Amino acid sequence: MTGLDRAMAFMFYKSDSSSAALMTNSSGIRKILPKSKIYDFEFESYGxxxxxxxxxxxxxxxxxxxxxxxxxxxxxERVLVCFHPKEFSIAVHVDIVEMLFDNIYSYDVKGYSINLECYEDLGLGGAVVYRKFA
Structure with missing residues (x-):
């Protein structure tokens, strides 16, 4: 999804009074999956x-x-040092296509090669790039 409502996105900023459970309930995510067991987590400072x-x-x-x-x-690099995976994938959304080339296409991951690459133009300057490395 792109173009989230600012008030909705603001719910995912961590504060002294926030919690992952509060984010799950306040955002309406709990209503999407009412019978499921949910394991949720909030990040510092946003996420x-x-x-x-x-x-x-x-x-x-x-x-x-x-x-x-x-x-x-x-x-x-930090994730790879931690987990040492044989394969991994990355999906990145950007609002400005120029950022896409600076942040995705301009780097190589040492010790890995790209097995799969997909690009989806979302219009209005947005895009998603998916890359699978092995």
């Missing part, structure tokens, strides 16, 4: 992650950081 289980169904929702505030290459 939210939810995994749910209902019978055989597993669902997740993630509200994540703005690329202007996080260095994507450094973030990926």
């Amino acid at each position: 939210y992650s939810m995994n749910s289980i209902e019978d055989d169904a597993i669902s997740n929702i993630h509200v994540t950081y703005n690329l202007k505030e996080v260095n994507l290459s450094q973030l990926i």
Whole structure:
């Protein structure tokens, strides 16, 4: 999703009085999956992650950081140092296509090659790039 309502997005900013459960309920996410067991988490200072289980169904929702505030290459490097995966994938949404090329196409991940790459133009200057590395 893109273009989230600002008031809705603001619900996912951490404060002294916030909690992941409050974010789940206030945002209406609990109503989407009313019978599921939800495991939710809030991030410092902005972000939210939810995994749910209902019978055989597993669902997740993630509200994540703005690329202007996080260095994507450094973030990926830290994740790889931690987990040492044989394969991993990245999906990145940007509002301005120029950022896409600066943040996604201009870096290589040492020790990995790209197995799959997909680009989806969302219109109005937005796009999503998905890359799978091995």
